[in-house]
Amino acid sequence: xxxxxxxxxxxxxxxxxxxxxxxxxxxxxxxxxxxxxxxxxxxxxxxxxxxxxxxxxxxxxxxxxxxxxxxxxxxxxxxxxxxxxxxxxxxxxxxxxxxxxxxxxxxxxxxxxxxxxxxxxxxxxxxxxxxxxxxxxxxxxxxxxxxxxxxxxxxxxxxxxxxxxxxxxxxxxxxxxxxxxxxxxxxxxxxxxxxxxxxxxxxxxxxxxxxxxxxxxxxxxxxxxxxxxxxxxxxxxxxxxxxxxxxxxxxxxxxxxxxxxxxxxxxxxxxxxxxxxxxxxxxxxxxxxxxxxxxxxxxxxxxxxxxxxxxxxxxxxxxxxxxxxxxxxxxxxxxxxxxxxxxxxxxxxxxxxxxxxxxxxxxxxxxxxxxxxxxxxxxxxxxxxxxxxxxxxxxxxxxxxxxxxxxxxxxxxxxxxxxxxxxxxxxxxxxxxxxxxxxxxxxxxxxxxxxxxxxxxxxxxxxxxxxxxxxxxxxxxxxxx
Amino acid sequence: xxxxxxxxxxxxxxxxxxxxxxxxxxxxxxxxxxxxxxxxxxxxxxxxxxxxxxxxxxxxxxxxxxxxxxxxxxxxxxxxxxxxxxxxxxxxxxxxxxxxxxxxxxxxxxxxxxxxxxxxxxxxxxxxxxxxxxxxxxxxxxxxxxxxxxxxxxxxxxxxxxxxxxxxxxxxxxxxxxxxxxxxxxxxxxxxxxxxxxxxxxxxxxxxxxxxxxxxxxxxxxxxxxxxxxxxxxxxxxxxxxxxxxxxxxxxxxxxxxxxxxxxxxxxxxxxxxxxxxxxxxxxxxxxxxxxxxxxxxxxxxxxxxxxxxxxxxxxxxxxxxxxxxxxxxxxxxxxxxxxxxxxxxxxxxxxxxxxxxxxxxxxxxxxxxxxxxxxxxxxxxxxxxxxxxxxxxxxxxxxxxxxxxxxxxxxxxxxxxxxxxxxxxxxxxxxxxxxxxxxxxxxxxxxxxxxxxxxxxxxxxxxxxxxxxxxxxxxxxxxxxxxxx
Numbered sequence: 001x002x003x004x005x006x007x008x009x010x011x012x013x014x015x016x017x018x019x020x021x022x023x024x025x026x027x028x029x030x031x032x033x034x035x036x037x038x039x040x041x042x043x044x045x046x047x048x049x050x051x052x053x054x055x056x057x058x059x060x061x062x063x064x065x066x067x068x069x070x071x072x073x074x075x076x077x078x079x080x081x082x083x084x085x086x087x088x089x090x091x092x093x094x095x096x097x098x099x100x101x102x103x104x105x106x107x108x109x110x111x112x113x114x115x116x117x118x119x120x121x122x123x124x125x126x127x128x129x130x131x132x133x134x135x136x137x138x139x140x141x142x143x144x145x146x147x148x149x150x151x152x153x154x155x156x157x158x159x160x161x162x163x164x165x166x167x168x169x170x171x172x173x174x175x176x177x178x179x180x181x182x183x184x185x186x187x188x189x190x191x192x193x194x195x196x197x198x199x200x201x202x203x204x205x206x207x208x209x210x211x212x213x214x215x216x217x218x219x220x221x222x223x224x225x226x227x228x229x230x231x232x233x234x235x236x237x238x239x240x241x242x243x244x245x246x247x248x249x250x251x252x253x254x255x256x257x258x259x260x261x262x263x264x265x266x267x268x269x270x271x272x273x274x275x276x277x278x279x280x281x282x283x284x285x286x287x288x289x290x291x292x293x294x295x296x297x298x299x300x301x302x303x304x305x306x307x308x309x310x311x312x313x314x315x316x317x318x319x320x321x322x323x324x325x326x327x328x329x330x331x332x333x334x335x336x337x338x339x340x341x342x343x344x345x346x347x348x349x350x351x352x353x354x355x356x357x358x359x360x361x362x363x364x365x366x367x368x369x370x371x372x373x374x375x376x377x378x379x380x381x382x383x384x385x386x387x388x389x390x391x392x393x394x395x396x397x398x399x400x401x402x403x404x405x406x407x408x409x410x411x412x413x414x415x416x417x418x419x420x421x422x423x424x425x426x427x428x429x430x431x432x433x434x435x436x437x438x439x440x441x442x443x444x445x446x447x448x449x450x451x452x453x454x455x456x457x458x459x460x461x462x463x464x465x466x467x468x469x470x471x472x473x474x475x476x477x478x479x480x481x
Numbered sequence: 482x483x484x485x486x487x488x489x490x491x492x493x494x495x496x497x498x499x500x501x502x503x504x505x506x507x508x509x510x511x512x513x514x515x516x517x518x519x520x521x522x523x524x525x526x527x528x529x530x531x532x533x534x535x536x537x538x539x540x541x542x543x544x545x546x547x548x549x550x551x552x553x554x555x556x557x558x559x560x561x562x563x564x565x566x567x568x569x570x571x572x573x574x575x576x577x578x579x580x581x582x583x584x585x586x587x588x589x590x591x592x593x594x595x596x597x598x599x600x601x602x603x604x605x606x607x608x609x610x611x612x613x614x615x616x617x618x619x620x621x622x623x624x625x626x627x628x629x630x631x632x633x634x635x636x637x638x639x640x641x642x643x644x645x646x647x648x649x650x651x652x653x654x655x656x657x658x659x660x661x662x663x664x665x666x667x668x669x670x671x672x673x674x675x676x677x678x679x680x681x682x683x684x685x686x687x688x689x690x691x692x693x694x695x696x697x698x699x700x701x702x703x704x705x706x707x708x709x710x711x712x713x714x715x716x717x718x719x720x721x722x723x724x725x726x727x728x729x730x731x732x733x734x735x736x737x738x739x740x741x742x743x744x745x746x747x748x749x750x751x752x753x754x755x756x757x758x759x760x761x762x763x764x765x766x767x768x769x770x771x772x773x774x775x776x777x778x779x780x781x782x783x784x785x786x787x788x789x790x791x792x793x794x795x796x797x798x799x800x801x802x803x804x805x806x807x808x809x810x811x812x813x814x815x816x817x818x819x820x821x822x823x824x825x826x827x828x829x830x831x832x833x834x835x836x837x838x839x840x841x842x843x844x845x846x847x848x849x850x851x852x853x854x855x856x857x858x859x860x861x862x863x864x865x866x867x868x869x870x871x872x873x874x875x876x877x878x879x880x881x882x883x884x885x886x887x888x889x890x891x892x893x894x895x896x897x898x899x900x901x902x903x904x905x906x907x908x909x910x911x912x913x914x915x916x917x918x919x920x921x922x923x924x925x926x927x928x929x930x931x932x933x934x935x936x937x938x939x940x941x942x943x944x945x946x947x948x949x950x951x952x953x954x955x956x957x958x959x960x961x962x963x964x965x966x967x
Contacts, residue, residue, distance in 0.1 A: 105531075202530075206530045237534065325566055326527040331624075378761060
């Protein structure tokens with residue numbers, strides 16, 4: 001039997017169709033990869049749980065296929081970030097505060113993928129409540145980067161990226177609030193899609209910053225991402241903010257993929273920000289690929305992009321402070337009763353249950369919303385956000401794509417930024433604008449450093465332009481990227 | 482220098498639970514009581530990842546309520562989060578409306594001691610109810626989330642109220658209108674109407690006028706407690722002013738709870754201890770555009786309101802204020818009377834019949850007017866038949882009970898009687914003679930001027946005929962015979 005663990009979904013499906021591979025064999029191979037890794041000196045720690053019954057589910061999928069059933073993702077195993085609800089499975093958001101909680105319902109996106117035959121095989125590690133850029137702030141410990149185990153995989157969806165990069169899943173779901181899928185995808189050599197706000201239902205995704213959150217996809221190819229998106233996307237009555245926009249097609253061949261004539265903007269604000277020289281040269285190579293293929297690349301100035309980190313670190317914590325109020329020890333999860341009445345139950349439960357970064361953001365969020373400060377911080381941030389949306393809409397009238405590195409640096413070392421919140425926040429420098437404006441963005445693998453660390457570039461487009469982003473990524477691949 | 486004047490200033494915040502099929506932001510049934518925690522779902526339990534969605538019936542009933550209170554409906558409205566933690570509030574925030582409520586700027590007219598007063602309404606906004614904490618003993622508390630997420634309209638009055646009586650009349654007026662338009666049961670015992678009052682005094686002392694600190698009194702669950710709490714607070718604030726001379730500017734607003742058993746208000750929170758609710762726009766729900774066509778569609782559903790209806794009943798049908806009040810206690814009774822009155826030659830008689838007979842049956846049988854089998858048109862016919870002499874009162878009562886028991890219409894019952902009606906003058910004359918012969922004492926009474934005696938004799942004639950005699954004819958014959966005896 002071949003090693004199928006690194007194959008893209010599209011190839012897995014054709015092998016299964018041809019009877020050369022079964023879903024059960026594939027799950028067995030992923031589990032073997034995971035177990036082999038667990039026995040190693042520095043385990044990757046991608047999964048917090050690989051489901052015991054994953055093999056049974058795969059066998060059932062094989063039986064359905066044998067019985068003649070045909071579904072778009074029948075038998076394809078995937079990994080799920082531990083902040084997306086799966087009925088009957090534990091859900092922790094890598095936090096002590098959700099100790100013992102099992103979700104009684106599935107996220108809409110999970111329901112759609114399962115209805116299409118895909119098999120959730122496990123829950124992946126993450127920064128607690130998706131707050132972090134390194135996958136270190138977790139009750140389960142840090143996740144390591146498979147390309148250099150002393151480095152982080154990026155976060156917060158680090159476990160989801162590593163599960164795919166290390167051959168333990170065919171694809172994975174992560175979540176994005178400010179770059180949490182794109183950053184780990186770029187650190188792990190994968191395609192990371194942050195869909196348009198509203199493209200995928202948020203129902204069942206544990207809320208962090210509700211106006212920014214989107215479920216994202218980690219995949220080995222642009223074609224895989226297109227296929228998964230076509231299954232998971234679409235209006236959901238459980239989520240009022242989900243969009244009625246037409247769902248993009250599943251077949252990559254149907255996507256727009258000519259690079260000639262594309263108008264590409266490269267904002268100067270994302271260069272000269274401590275950019276690693278190897279990242280800079282990989283990025284220049286992508287620019288020249290665009291130009292060689294007949295795209296018009298223009299270096300522009302877009303000053304508002306500089307404000308995005310500040311905006312993000314006001315708006316996201318504000319919403320988080322409210323979204324995380326439900327973790328009060330009353331109905332589910334951990335409860336530590338301080339023994340001095342209701343207030344001590346709340347404070348001791350939350351003090352023990354939340355880690356330092358989560359507490360930091362709750363405090364900041366409550367501060368920026370509090371009376372006397374709400375005008376200076378939260379309301380001002382909302383006003384600037386409105387301006388950003390307007391200016392980006394204008395930009396995407398003149399350009400098809402905005403191009404930048406996904407991160408100024410390749411994967412950084414474990415422990416390097418964990419005690420310096422501001423340095424950690426700056427990892428999201430190039431990504432948060434897409435969440436703030438709701439536009440789609442895709443991180444594309446663009447080579448590696450001499451030491452073998454993957455580098456990613458990012459393209460963003462106007463609202464609901466995912467077909468253009470995915471088609472462009474496939475075309476770049478065709479040009480030799 | 483003494484206090485020349487101390488004017489009581491009161492504003493009311495009334496919470497009305499709306500009669501929607503499902504809760505405000507999820508598909509759980511919206512109903513009172515039940516086994517605890519049986520009407521819950523991921524959304525109203527605030528499980529991780531669950532999201533709200535707006536129940537359109539919440540929007541429409543809120544608009545209807547606002548229109549009934551003469552409010553302007555917003556063309557753009559949105560929801561906000563009101564953040565505070567409490568065990569009965571599972572999300573740790575309440576979905577409410579902050580700066581863009583669905584309705585603003587209305588009024589309600591009330592009648593107090595014979596004069597009409599207009600109370601301004603600042604706003605009506607939509608929000609969700611909390612669950613209920615149940616304290617079993619000192620150590621154990623439970624939470625029932627059945628009520629959690631039930632839709633509420635909060636109606637905030639201007640500080641136009643000047644007495645405990647006015648406050649009570651205002652809340653009763655709100656209740657009457659809300660019930661009349663069918664948006665709420667407004668049952669204070671079940672908590673589907675809840676009221677907080679804001680009370681202070683404007684004290685005139687020499688050349689100065691001073692406002693005492695506003696007290697918001699919560700937990701008023703009867704009209705009696707509304708009146709008592711305001712009266713108590715008026716006395717308390719006056720005493721406090723005399724003693725401490727603390728103004729609103731100095732102390733701000735405080736929250737007090739009403740202790741109904743002891744008849745006192747108790748300080749709960751001062752301004753410094755007040756929560757900071759950190760309102761911000763609810764990102765899970767989209768702002769709602771309300772078109773004028775939508776508002777007009779709902780306005781068309783607005784029934785005639787009870788005050789207007791009472792005035793019309795008094796003017797058009799000659800009803801007393803009391804009768805008009807009784808007949809507008811519910812929209813269905815009012816509609817029933819209105820339909821009967823429209824068909825009757827004497828609406829006042831129809832009003833009397835409905836008040837004594839129909840409402841009597843409803844009371845004894847414990848049914849609503851909608852379940853009452855006799856249509857209002859038949860009440861009109863019945864009343865008119867007495868008026869025209871076709872039926873005596875006692876015959877009409879008999880027909881009334883037969884309509885109820887047999888479900889037959891007035892016309893059908895009359896038709897069966899016509900078939901057997903005896904219009905044979907000689908037969909009737911014979912019964913009349915027999916009755917007169919058998920009751921000489923009554924005849925003597927009649928001769929002495931007791932007109933009721935004739936009615937009694939008429940009844941005996943009808944009884945002798947087994948109810949078959951043509952009442953008009955029998956009456957004429959009896960009249961003639963009696964005149965002859967005179």
